[in-house]
Amino acid sequence: MSRSAGAARRVLVAIPYLWLGLFFLLPFAIVLRMALSDAATALPPYAPHFEGPGQLGAFLAALDLENLQLLFADALYWQSYLTSLRIAALTTLSALMIGYPLAYAMAAAPRRWQGLLVLLVILPFWTSFLIRVYAWAGILRPDGLLDAALMGLGLTSEPLRLLNTEAAVLIGMVYSYLPFMVLPLYATLQKLDPSLLEAAADLGATPAAAFRTVTLPLSLPGILAGAALVFIPAIGEFVIPDLLGGPETGMIGKVLWTEFFSNRDWPLASAVAIVLLLVLVLPLALLQRWQMARAGRAGDGP
Amino acid sequence: MSEPNRARPAPDAPRRVSPGSVRRAFQPWNEPQARPIVEFRQVVKRFGAVTAVDHVSLALYPREFFALLGASGCGKTTLMRMLAGFETPDAGEILLDGVDITAVPAHLRPVNMMFQSYALFPHLSVADNIAYGLKREGLPRPEIARRVEEMLALVKLEGLGRRKPDQLSGGQRQRVALARSLAKRPKLLLLDEPMAALDRKLREATQFELMDLQSELGTTFMVVTHDQDEAMTMADRMAVMERGRLLQIAPPDLIYEAPANRYVAEFVGDINVFEARIRAVEGELVSADAPLIGAIAFDEEAVRLAAGESVAIGLRPEKIMLSHEEPPQPVNKVRGEIWDIGYLGDMTMVQVMIGGDAGRLLKVSLTNSTRRIARPFAWEDEVWLSWDVEAGLVLPP
Ligand SMILES: Nc1ncnc2c1ncn2[C@@H]1O[C@H](COP(=O)(O)OP(=O)(O)O)[C@@H](O)[C@H]1O
Ligand SMILES: [Mg+2]
Numbered sequence: 095m096s097r098s099a100g101a102a103r104r105v106l107v108a109i110p111y112l113w114l115g116l117f118f119l120l121p122f123a124i125v126l127r128m129a130l131s132d133a134a135t136a137l138p139p140y141a142p143h144f145e146g147p148g149q150l151g152a153f154l155a156a157l158d159l160e161n162l163q164l165l166f167a168d169a170l171y172w173q174s175y176l177t178s179l180r181i182a183a184l185t186t187l188s189a190l191m192i193g194y195p196l197a198y199a200m201a202a203a204p205r206r207w208q209g210l211l212v213l214l215v216i217l218p219f220w221t222s223f224l225i226r227v228y229a230w231a232g233i234l235r236p237d238g239l240l241d242a243a244l245m246g247l248g249l250t251s252e253p254l255r256l257l258n259t260e261a262a263v264l265i266g267m268v269y270s271y272l273p274f275m276v277l278p279l280y281a282t283l284q285k286l287d288p289s290l291l292e293a294a295a296d297l298g299a300t301p302a303a304a305f306r307t308v309t310l311p312l313s314l315p316g317i318l319a320g321a322a323l324v325f326i327p328a329i330g331e332f333v334i335p336d337l338l339g340g341p342e343t344g345m346i347g348k349v350l351w352t353e354f355f356s357n358r359d360w361p362l363a364s365a366v367a368i369v370l371l372l373v374l375v376l377p378l379a380l381l382q383r384w385q386m387a388r389a390g391r392a393g394d395g396p
Numbered sequence: 397m398s399e400p401n402r403a404r405p406a407p408d409a410p411r412r413v414s415p416g417s418v419r420r421a422f423q424p425w426n427e428p429q430a431r432p433i434v435e436f437r438q439v440v441k442r443f444g445a446v447t448a449v450d451h452v453s454l455a456l457y458p459r460e461f462f463a464l465l466g467a468s469g470c471g472k473t474t475l476m477r478m479l480a481g482f483e484t485p486d487a488g489e490i491l492l493d494g495v496d497i498t499a500v501p502a503h504l505r506p507v508n509m510m511f512q513s514y515a516l517f518p519h520l521s522v523a524d525n526i527a528y529g530l531k532r533e534g535l536p537r538p539e540i541a542r543r544v545e546e547m548l549a550l551v552k553l554e555g556l557g558r559r560k561p562d563q564l565s566g567g568q569r570q571r572v573a574l575a576r577s578l579a580k581r582p583k584l585l586l587l588d589e590p591m592a593a594l595d596r597k598l599r600e601a602t603q604f605e606l607m608d609l610q611s612e613l614g615t616t617f618m619v620v621t622h623d624q625d626e627a628m629t630m631a632d633r634m635a636v637m638e639r640g641r642l643l644q645i646a647p648p649d650l651i652y653e654a655p656a657n658r659y660v661a662e663f664v665g666d667i668n669v670f671e672a673r674i675r676a677v678e679g680e681l682v683s684a685d686a687p688l689i690g691a692i693a694f695d696e697e698a699v700r701l702a703a704g705e706s707v708a709i710g711l712r713p714e715k716i717m718l719s720h721e722e723p724p725q726p727v728n729k730v731r732g733e734i735w736d737i738g739y740l741g742d743m744t745m746v747q748v749m750i751g752g753d754a755g756r757l758l759k760v761s762l763t764n765s766t767r768r769i770a771r772p773f774a775w776e777d778e779v780w781l782s783w784d785v786e787a788g789l790v791l792p793p
Contacts, residue, residue: 292482293515295502297529297580304503307528311519 122371129161129364140360161365171349171366175373178346181260181335182328185267189275189324190317192268197279197316198309201286212280215273223270227337230266231257234338258340266334271327275320282316283309318381326374346370422632423647424457431494433458433584433616434479439488441474441640448474450640451488456618458583461610463627464620466637467663472620473512475637476586479618480509492584503532508582512589514573516561522572523548523557529580547575550609567598574606578613587619591626603629624664628652636660654698658708658791666745667710668758669791674705681785683727684709688751691727694788701790708791713761715787718746718773719780729782732758734775746773748781 127144134141144153165171200211218226233239236253244250256262286309294304332347339345346366353363424430432455441449448471456462464472477483479490481502489496497505508529517525523544530540548554551571561569570593577585590606591599607630610617621627627634628648635645636659644656655661658669672686682701683693686709694709701707723729735757736747746760760781762773773779 287513287515289511289513289515290517292480292502293509293511293517293576294528295482296480296507296509297576298503298532299528300503303532308517 125364125367128361129368130158131361132158133359133361138360139358161361162369164362165365165369170344171346174344174346174349175369177344178329178331179373181263181267181343181345182325182331184264185271185328186275186321186325188264188268189272190321193272193275193279193320194317196272197276197283200276200280201283208284212277215276215280218273224333227266227270227334230262230269231337234262234265257338260339260343262338262340263335263343263345266338267328267331270334271324274323274327278319278323279313279316282313282319286312318385322378322381326378329374330370422459424460425455425633430457432456432491433460433493434618435491435494436475436479437489437491439475439478439485439490441471441478441483442486447640449478449485452640452642454635454642454645456584456616458616459614461607461617461630461632462619463631463634464618464637465624465627465634465664466622468622470637471640472622472637473588476509476588476618476620479584480507480586481505506582507584507586508577508580509586510573510577510588510590512592514561514569514593516569516572516576518561520560521557522553522559522561522564525561525572526557526576526579528576533580543579547579550578551575566593567602570594570602574609578609578615581613582615584616584618587617589620589622591621591623599626606630628664636663638663652712655710655789655791658710658793661710661789661791666713666759666761667789668713668716669708669710670756672707672709674701674703674707676703677701682790688755689730692788693727693785694790695785696790699790699792708793710789710791711758711783711787712789713745713759714743714763716758716760716781716783718748718760718762719782720772720777722780723782725782728785728787729780730758731778731780734773734777734779737771737773737775744771748779750781 127142128140130144131140131142133139143156143158196215200208200215203211231238234257236255236257238257240256241250241253244254245252256265290308290312291304294308295301299307330347330350331345332351335343335345335348336351339348350363350366350370353359353366434454434456436452436454439449439452440447450471452475464475466472474483478485481497481500485498489498491497492505492507517528520528526544526547527540530543535543544557545554548557551574553568553571553575556564556568561572564572570590574587574590577587587606591602594602603626606617619627619630628651631648633645633647634651636643636651636656638659644651644660646654646656651660651664655664661667662669670686670689672684672692675683675685675691677683680695680697681693682696683691684707686692692709699707717723722731730750732748732750732755734746735749738745738747741764743764744762746762747757748760749755749757758781
């Protein structure tokens with residue numbers, strides 16, 4: 095390979111790192127610096143302790159973790175984290191339960207329909223997310239569309255009072271994030287070689303056994319991708335709990351928003367964000383390692 | 397029933413020489429009391445406007461090695477898939493051991509299939525692929541482990557049980573697919589183009605291994621192929637298929653030496669075909685006139701012919717003799733000029749132009765039985781072609 099080609103390749107490889115550095119690491123450093131500051135009546139509303147690399151020693155000596163400590167001391171914060179984790183997990187699970195059969199049916203549909211079906215899945219994105227969540231508020235509110243329909247059919251006799259409950263948040267979250275589950279699942283299921291299922295049937299597998307032993311394991315990458323795509327944004331979600339939730343659905347995203355915009359406590363909001371990131375990055379890093387290990391095991395022969 | 401496959405010709409035997417006389421011992425299709433293991437009765441399968449399988453009737457017998465030969469797209473795979481249970485016939489019935497299985501789902505049929513694409517489970521190891529069918533049967537673990545080892549030994553893949561399919565060569569994958577389909581010890585194994593993905597040398601070696609395996613296990617094999625050499629090498633009987641119909645079902649030597657019609661004659665092996673008009677029929681000896689050739693005579697027992705009738709006559713290239721001197725016989729000879737000599741190693745294919753420059757080419761094959769490089773014939777030689785009365789074949793359309 096010529097030197098200029100080698101240089102070109104190095105530049106190509108460098109671009110994503112540059113991107114990551116510029117738009118992830120640098121902002122992260124700024125937020126971290128904010129989290130280690132004190133709130134102040136100023137513009138921007140914080141007084142940084144870290145003034146530059148020159149005073150690193152002084153900064154470390156006086157290192158002040160009060161914002162982070164508060165997150166663990168005050169039940170409001172860690173309970174919000176737990177609520178977020180629970181709701182995000184429930185959302186992911188429900189999206190999987192609904193999304194898998196949906197994606198399966200899409201992949202099994204005649205090929206000429208599949209484009210249309212994919213279009214239908216992404217169609218909601220053409221309307222503002224906010225409007226769609228508001229629409230759910232209209233559906234779920236007492237004497238809203240849902241109650242009217244159920245009571246009109248004689249299935250219920252009084253309003254369900256779903257709005258401002260965790261159930262409403264879950265409904266809104268599953269509705270909003272379902273496409274992120276369906277699309278990667280559809281992509282893996284659609285690639286699945288149908289002759290593998292025939293081979294399974296040929297060897298005596300009932301349709302259920304063929305699903306369990308062939309389809310499910312081979313769609314695992316799609317399940318993991320869909321789960322990550324739902325779980326990660328779901329855990330920091332604040333619009334849906336704000337519009338559909340009640341007092342008991344204090345999700346961490348909402349807390350962050352309140353600290354930032356209502357209380358103007360930027361350092362505390364930054365600390366919330368940093369911990370949220372850690373909560374997300376840790377399990378993802380573990381998942382990544384597990385997948386690498388699996389690929390590595392498959393890669394070396396006996 | 398004897399073991400028909402023991403007496404097959406060695407791989408280096410001359411091409412296309414009939415081993416029929418030794419194979420004749422095994423012919424259950426001629427025994428009225430023999431019970432077929434599989435029977436197709438007037439089976440039809442359509443895909444929209446395409447009739448993929450058109451009124452096929454066929455019986456396979458236990459321990460038979462049956463080959464289904466036909467051009468790509470003629471319906472071979474569809475016929476096999478109906479037997480495995482992946483397609484439902486539009487009409488007719490399929491019997492297995494005398495029982496109609498048309499309504500039995502694939503996973504309950506005691507038939508196994510080796511897929512053209514192999515269809516190995518990519519997420520399972522070689523051993524788990526082979527064990528797959530045994531696990532579905534619910535066999536105890538030690539028994540499964542024993543059978544997997546047995547199968548790995550059978551296809552000579554000992555020690556590779558823990559590999560994943562993508563860590564194997566094409567030939568090894570083919571063996572895993574074979575082992576997997578044999579693991580349940582089916583009475584009937586279907587093989588869809590089992591050698592299509594192998595290179596030529598490997599293909600020939602595998603053909604003989606497959607034949608040995610089949611006679612060792614006593615399993616009935618039905619092989620689909622578009623390769624006539626493969627079908628003729630392996631099969632006890634074969635069927636030639638064209639556009640959904642079976643044109644002829646017979647042992648390979650009969651297919652070659654007594655083709656049922658012109659399509660079969662031209663599809664299996666090389667043949668020179670010309671139109672002729674019958675002059676006289678005296679018992680079995682028929683005399684006729686053909687353009688560019690003149691008087692010809694041939695034996696014909698099967699087809700009833702009448703004077704004045706037009707028929708297609710076929711002459712296999714190896715049945716024609718080539719000489720510089722005019723042969724003494726009064727008929728079945730023609731003068732020509734050598735236009736092309738194709739040297740193939742074991743034999744030489746000569747193209748001879750008869751009837752002058754605007755005439756037609758006939759193919760003649762010569763066996764290269766000596767190592768002499770100087771050949772008796774050269775380009776532009778004036779030569780005589782001649783043949784026996786047994787050589788000419790009447791080919792119904
Ligand atoms: N699932 C299907 N849908 C529509 N047409 C099909 C299908 N399977 C096979 N065919 C058609 O039926 C004919 C026979 O196909 P096939 O049995 O695969 O042939 P072969 O195996 O001899 O190459 C072809 O014309 C093919 O296009
Ligand atoms: Mg085929």
